[in-house]
Amino acid sequence: xxxxxxxxxxxxxxxxxxxxxxxxxxxxxxxxxxxxxxxxxxxxxxxxxxxxxxxxxxxxxxxxxxxxxxxxxxxxxxxxxxxxxxxxxxxxxxxxxxxxxxxxxxxxxxxxxxxxxxxxxxxxxxxxxxxxxxxxxxxxxxxxxxxxxxxxxxxxxxxxxxxxxxxxxxxxxxxxxxxxxxxxxxxxxxxxxxxxxxxxxxxxxxxxxxxxxxxxxxxxxxxxxxx
Numbered sequence: 479x480x481x482x483x484x485x486x487x488x489x490x491x492x493x494x495x496x497x498x499x500x501x502x503x504x505x506x507x508x509x510x511x512x513x514x515x516x517x518x519x520x521x522x523x524x525x526x527x528x529x530x531x532x533x534x535x536x537x538x539x540x541x542x543x544x545x546x547x548x549x550x551x552x553x554x555x556x557x558x559x560x561x562x563x564x565x566x567x568x569x570x571x572x573x574x575x576x577x578x579x580x581x582x583x584x585x586x587x588x589x590x591x592x593x594x595x596x597x598x599x600x601x602x603x604x605x606x607x608x609x610x611x612x613x614x615x616x617x618x619x620x621x622x623x624x625x626x627x628x629x630x631x632x633x634x635x636x637x638x639x640x641x642x643x644x645x646x647x648x649x650x651x652x653x654x655x656x657x658x659x660x661x662x663x664x665x666x667x668x669x670x671x672x673x674x675x676x677x678x679x680x681x682x683x684x685x686x687x688x689x690x691x692x693x694x695x696x697x698x699x700x701x702x703x704x705x
Contacts, residue, residue, distance in 0.1 A: 479637075479642070480641070480644050480647060481494075481646060481647065482633055482634075482637060482647040482648075483646070483647065483648055485511070485606055485648055485649060485650040486650070494646065494648050495606075495609070495610060495648075497645075498510065498646045499610070499613055501645035501646045502519070502520070502527075502614050502617070503521070503614075504645075505524045505526055505527040505530070506527070506530075506645035506646075507519065507527070507530055507531055507534060508644060508646045509622045509630075509633060509636045509640065509646070509647045509648065510606065510607055510617075510648050511606055511607060511633070511649075511650035511651075512546070512604050512607050512619070513573070513574065513602050513603040513604045513607075513653070513654050513655060514602070514653065514656075514682055515621050515622070515630060515631055515656060515658055516629070516630040516631065516633060516635070516636045516653060517546070517619040517620060517621060518531055518535065518619065518620055518621070518622045518636070518644065519546070519617040519619045520543075520618045520619075521614070522590065522617055522618040523586075523588045525589040527618075528542075528543065528589065528590055528618050531543060531618060532591065534640055534643040534644070535623070535625050535640075536624050536626075537620075537625050538591075539591035540591065540592050541625075542591030542598075543598075543618040543619060544577050544597075544598035544599065544600055544619060544620065544661075545590070545597055545598065545600075546599075546601070546602055546607065546611055546616065547611060547616050548601065548608050548612045550568065550572075550601075552611070552615070553599050553601070556582060556583055556586065556597055556616060557580040557583060557599065558580065558582060558583055558584065558668060559581065560580070561668055563691075563692045564578055564580065564667065566692060567662070567675075567691055568601070570687075570691045571687075571691075572600075572601040572603075573601040573608070574601075574602075574603045574682070574683070575600075575603075575655065575658075575659040575681060575682025575683050576600065576659060576660050576662065576682070577598050577599065577600040577659045577660065577662070578598070578599055578600070578661075578662055579597070579598045579661065579662065579663040579664060579665060579678070580596065580664055580668065581665055581668050582596055596665055598661060606650055610648075621658060622640060624639045624640070629656075631653040632652050632653070633648065633649035633650075655682055657682045658682065659679075659681050659683070660677065660679060660680055660681040660683040660684075660688070661677070661678040662675050662676065662678065662688065663676040663677075667695075673695065674695060674696075674697050675692060675695050675696050675697065677697065
């Protein structure tokens with residue numbers, strides 16, 4: 479059975495982080511804690527590893543994984559441009575539960591799936607996740623579950639679903655929120671005819687909080703609850 483390391487025990491944390499880094503460098507998958515839910519992670523620049531991630535979850539290329547970063551400099555290396563409203567959003571909500579979709583840097587050699595020239599990026603608010611990202615660079619990370627089942631909020635839940643498809647499990651207890659990140663599409667802010675920020679998935683960050691930061695650039699709530 480794939481090893482699970484208790485990150486609350488210093489010796490296991492050190493061993494687990496070392497094994498996780500080595501697994502990522504070999505193109506294998508790991509399960510890691512984040513501030514929202516547990517994630518299954520692969521080297522974002524290893525197409526075979528990303529394909530392995532999608533297969534482990536039972537997904538196809540039409541559902542590319544987001545990319546987690548350790549901070550704004552790492553994000554800026556991945557995206558074509560960071561518009562001012564996006565700067566305001568990440569200033570307000572990073573690190574945290576906001577994923578932003580932007581046009582990707584065209585010079586990058588990677589294959590996350592059918593992204594149509596975009597990348598979804600997030601900086602998690604979790605010490606272990608950030609430490610790992612500083613050492614590995616950007617990781618393709620999707621919720622640690624089989625497609626159609628609830629996202630894992632504990633490492634044991636992830637191991638029950640994903641089993642031997644994962645090389646290393648890092649266990650940091652129950653997820654802090656257990657609520658997936660909010661995903662917003664900001665691609666039209668980089669030269670679109672009708673600049674607007676669309677909410678693709680509402681999660682940890684509510685629409686009201688987004689609107690406080692970017693105002694009318696946020697699309698109207700389709701439920702009519704904008705007030």
